[in-house]
Amino acid sequence: MDHLQYETKHSRDLKIKSHIFEVALTIMKEIGYDNLTVRKICEVADISTGKFYSLFKSKEELLGFYYVKALESFDDIIKENFTGMDIEEQLITFYINLCDSTAGLGLDFCRNFFNPKNEELNTTIFHNKVIETTNSYLENAIKNGLVISNGRTPFEVSNDLCVITKGVFFDWSANEGRYDMSRFMDGLLRRCLNGIL
Structure with a gap:
């Protein structure tokens, strides 16, 4: 009881x-x-x-409640049917959805949350659902034959992608939201993943 x-x-x-x-x-x-x-x-x-x-x-x-709200959107994103997508498209779809949901919180939120003073962004200290999700996509792809270049581990690649994403959130905020974050992220991830996968 x-x-x-x-x-x-x-x-x-x-x-x-x-x-x-x-x-x-x-x-x-x-x-x-x-x-x-x-x-x-x-x-x-x-x-x-x-x-x-x-x-x-x-x-x-x-502001830190963002992570609780983000978990809800992660769950929705993860439930999406990625069947038939290669690993690159899975990752890009996941990160674009993350960009869309984060941008939807507003510029002022992003400007104040994604800043160097916010210790919650330190992935070496705090559990990070973004890294965990990306890591699971990569591990599944490896089970199906993916070989990551330069002997990198799924966790290392996941951490890199998380850092890139935080950088995009910060840059978008610093630029007053003047560009389409999702479109920018799409191009950036395609260039980065091309050298990794």
């Missing part, structure tokens, strides 16, 4: 966190991250500041 209550509380808190995150994104798109306050988030989300602080330590930590 206690376990069931925990899951219910956990899922309820997850729904509230998701609601707060969505509200914060909407406000951020209107007034910008610098003008976003916890008080304003709570007012629009119709929650108390005490409830906010029971779920997030700060508005900066709220």
Whole structure:
């Protein structure tokens, strides 16, 4: 019974966190991250500041909820039927979907989340679902005969692709979102993967 209550509380808190995150994104798109306050988030989300602080330590930590939201989109992307696609197309499709979902969060979000001060982006410290997903695609391709050039491991290639992706997010943000991130990522990955696979 206690376990069931925990899951219910956990899922309820997850729904509230998701609601707060969505509200914060909407406000951020209107007034910008610098003008976003916890008080304003709570007012629009119709929650108390005490409830906010029971779920997030700060508005900066709220940005980190991106990873929880991203996991939802990863699950959707992973469920896509990649049957018949070669490994290059699988990887490109995965990363373009990731670009689309991330760009959809808005320029101000990306500018504030994908910055060097955000320790959550350090893949040597934090578990990274992007690397894990890419690694699984590559390992499956190796089982089917893929040979990665220069003796590189699937993990090394996955890490490289993750770093490239973070670089694209950062560059897109620094350029005020003036180009089509997905189209840029498509060309970049095709050039990179051509030398790896």
